[in-house]
Amino acid sequence: MEGTGGNIAYGTYWRIWIVLLILTLIMLAVEGLGLPTGVAVIVLLAAMMTKATLIGGWFMHLRYEKLVITLCLVLGTVLAAAFLFFLIMPDGRASLPQ
Amino acid sequence: MTDAGVAVTATTTKAPEGVSSGARWQGGVPPFAMSWQKLMMWLFLVTDALLFAGFLAAYGFVRLASPSWPEQSDVFAMPLIAFMTFVLITSSATMATAVGAAHRGDMKKASRYVAFTAVGGLIFLGMQVNEWSGLLHEGARLWENPWGPRAFSAFFFMITGFHGTHVLIGVVILGIVALKGRAGTVTSDGVELVGLYWHFVDLVWVFIFTLFYLI
Numbered sequence: 569m570e571g572t573g574g575n576i577a578y579g580t581y582w583r584i585w586i587v588l589l590i591l592t593l594i595m596l597a598v599e600g601l602g603l604p605t606g607v608a609v610i611v612l613l614a615a616m617m618t619k620a621t622l623i624g625g626w627f628m629h630l631r632y633e634k635l636v637i638t639l640c641l642v643l644g645t646v647l648a649a650a651f652l653f654f655l656i657m658p659d660g661r662a663s664l665p666q
Numbered sequence: 667m668t669d670a671g672v673a674v675t676a677t678t679t680k681a682p683e684g685v686s687s688g689a690r691w692q693g694g695v696p697p698f699a700m701s702w703q704k705l706m707m708w709l710f711l712v713t714d715a716l717l718f719a720g721f722l723a724a725y726g727f728v729r730l731a732s733p734s735w736p737e738q739s740d741v742f743a744m745p746l747i748a749f750m751t752f753v754l755i756t757s758s759a760t761m762a763t764a765v766g767a768a769h770r771g772d773m774k775k776a777s778r779y780v781a782f783t784a785v786g787g788l789i790f791l792g793m794q795v796n797e798w799s800g801l802l803h804e805g806a807r808l809w810e811n812p813w814g815p816r817a818f819s820a821f822f823f824m825i826t827g828f829h830g831t832h833v834l835i836g837v838v839i840l841g842i843v844a845l846k847g848r849a850g851t852v853t854s855d856g857v858e859l860v861g862l863y864w865h866f867v868d869l870v871w872v873f874i875f876t877l878f879y880l881i
Contacts, residue, residue, distance in 0.1 A: 612881055634698050634700075637698065648720065653727055
């Protein structure tokens with residue numbers, strides 16, 4: 569398949585692997601350090617999004633695909649999750665199992 | 667995916683120079699500049715992402731609405747979870763290497779790395795079985811949670827169960843592709859498609875690992 573990241577060097581993938589491992593270690597450290605909840609959540613979410621971007625952009629070659637594919641994947645999931653979270657689920661709050 | 671089908675897509679995925687975005691929809695050119703097989707895989711992945719987005723949104727809502735929630739480090743063996751994450755990330759790197767080799771026409775290397783990826787998936791599944799066994803032994807069930815809110819166990823088994831099923835399906839497909847690669851009957855497009863699926867499985871784990879195990 570043409571134009572889909574076929575020219576990326578093998579070394580690039582393994583450098584990304586190292587970055588992913590480092591980010592995972594940082595996340596585990598943050599979880600174990602006992603930082604204030606707000607700070608820990610922000611760091612964890614930032615690391616999560618960075619990891620997702622690296623996997624999507626480089627491993628899945630989204631950087632080389634048409635923008636509409638990325639938009640469908642990212643905006644679609646974010647909007648669906650937000651719709652469920654803010655508009656649908658509050659209706660079921662009263663019946664939540666305790 | 668037949669050889670004939672691949673031959674056709676390989677010659678038609680790239681739009682001619684100077685074709686405007688409007689003209690892409692008038693026929694003769696794939697509007698998304700990719701083969702239909704790959705487009706179908708992306709459509710599947712988008713719908714699958716919606717499934718997990720629903721799960722995680724529901725999890726987040728219930729957790730925030732619950733008066734108490736178990737401390738993850740009291741329930742889960744974090745070193746095991748960390749190693750599971752390491753294995754899955756590594757398998758994603760081997761998969762990316764396999765796709766790169768397939769693009770370069772080195773199918774022998776590609777099938778070898780696809781096999782490494784399948785082994786990584788099997789190790790991950792083995793550790794997940796171990797994790798599930800431990801929690802079941804402690805009394806956790808889909809409808810029962812010894813650490814507090816019932817929803818905790820329900821979400822754990824549903825989310826990790828769906829993800830584990832994806833891993834299992836991926837391992838089977840990877841095994842088939844690796845065997846076909848050894849026989850010389852797999853194409854680079856086939857390796858790329860299974861690669862997209864496997865990276866997606868890794869991508870979903872990134873969210874589960876953070877939102878369920880760490881936050």
